[in-house]
Amino acid sequence: MTNRQANVVSGLQLWQWRIRANQAAIAHNIPVAEVDWLLQEIADLDRLALRLESFKDWSEVPMGLSLDKLDQLWQRRLGDRLPVQYIAGVTPWRNFRLTVSSAVLIPRPETECLIDLAVAAVANSELAWQLQQGHWVDLGTGSGAIALGLADAFPEATIHAVDCSLEALAIAQQNAQNTGLVDRMRFYQGRWWEPLTLLKGQVSGMVSNPPYIPSDIVPTLQPEVVNHEPHLALDGGVDGLDAIRHLIEVAPSYLRPGGIWLIEMMAGQADTVQTLLLQQGSYSNIQIHSDLAGIERFAVAEIASSRTSDTPSTA
Numbered sequence: 001m002t003n004r005q006a007n008v009v010s011g012l013q014l015w016q017w018r019i020r021a022n023q024a025a026i027a028h029n030i031p032v033a034e035v036d037w038l039l040q041e042i043a044d045l046d047r048l049a050l051r052l053e054s055f056k057d058w059s060e061v062p063m064g065l066s067l068d069k070l071d072q073l074w075q076r077r078l079g080d081r082l083p084v085q086y087i088a089g090v091t092p093w094r095n096f097r098l099t100v101s102s103a104v105l106i107p108r109p110e111t112e113c114l115i116d117l118a119v120a121a122v123a124n125s126e127l128a129w130q131l132q133q134g135h136w137v138d139l140g141t142g143s144g145a146i147a148l149g150l151a152d153a154f155p156e157a158t159i160h161a162v163d164c165s166l167e168a169l170a171i172a173q174q175n176a177q178n179t180g181l182v183d184r185m186r187f188y189q190g191r192w193w194e195p196l197t198l199l200k201g202q203v204s205g206m207v208s209n210p211p212y213i214p215s216d217i218v219p220t221l222q223p224e225v226v227n228h229e230p231h232l233a234l235d236g237g238v239d240g241l242d243a244i245r246h247l248i249e250v251a252p253s254y255l256r257p258g259g260i261w262l263i264e265m266m267a268g269q270a271d272t273v274q275t276l277l278l279q280q281g282s283y284s285n286i287q288i289h290s291d292l293a294g295i296e297r298f299a300v301a302e303i304a305s306s307r308t309s310d311t312p313s314t315a
């Protein structure tokens with residue numbers, strides 16, 4: 001987003017644009033709230049000014065882009081279903097305001113739960129003190145959301161963020177700089193665990209939201225997703241479980257005994273993931289957790305000290 005002071009528009013012009021944008025949103029079945037959210041992000045307008053429409057009388061409203069450019073992008077929202085977060089270039093996630101571009105998945109609200117589950121898993125561990133100050137990894141970091149959440153939740157930990165996309169890593173690093181957490185974060189380009197060989201046997205926790213959508217479902221997703229978000233972030237192979245299977249197999253040689261293994265998955269995958277974890281033989285205390293919509297969305301386990309498996313439970 002460019003400097004807000006570089007573009008100014010009269011309050012009346014912006015008020016007229018907002019009315020047209022609201023009408024178009026309704027006609028295109030897009031939530032009207034997106035218009036005001038976008039105006040808060042790109043113009044110096046707060047909720048009250050928007051609600052009372054007090055900005056209508058302002059001679060100048062500073063904007064991050066020109067009204068023409070804003071309108072062009074809004075037409076893409078309507079016609080191409082470009083996600084509004086890519087227009088604004090930012091999205092809220094936990095207590096962060098994250099930069100996003102079409103190089104990264106827009107971090108989802110349900111993914112926020114991964115951080116709370118990581119904190120709970122540590123709190124319930126006999127090794128809580130060691131785990132919270134050790135090495136944590138976010139595999140497939142995208143915008144860096146999970147890595148930042150971990151850095152925030154575990155102030156004494158070092159966070160290692162991996163992605164195979166250089167463009168995504170650039171965004172993740174920018175977000176780390178913006179939040180002031182960058183000193184405890186490391187970034188690596190590569191495939192899942194591969195760049196982290198030096199950490200074998202030492203990692204306190206792995207958190208990942210890998211691509212998990214079966215390949216034949218990807219084209220059926222809503223146009224905002226399938227036409228604009230990176231397919232590298234979505235496509236999990238024939239049954240959606242390629243990446244999760246790999247993470248189950250390889251993690252035990254990187255995680256320390258008692259280390260936490262935590263992933264996000266898709267509705268319908270929980271039973272298979274639980275079985276795969278059990279069959280692998282290194283995991284104990286396997287639990288499935290639901291998201292706020294009641295969908296079994298997260299799997300958490302720990303590396304058994306004796307490296308033998310345990311009976312699973314559903315939380």
Ligand SMILES: C[S@@+](CC[C@H](N)C(=O)[O-])C[C@H]1O[C@@H](n2cnc3c(N)ncnc32)[C@H](O)[C@@H]1O
Binds near residue numbers: 140143163
């Ligand atoms: C579903 S997105 C998750 C992004 C972010 N962690 C989040 O939750 O919003 C999956 C991420 O995994 C990355 N990815 C896909 N295949 C990968 C691989 N083989 N190795 C490392 N990262 C990979 C993608 O580039 C993408 O950023």
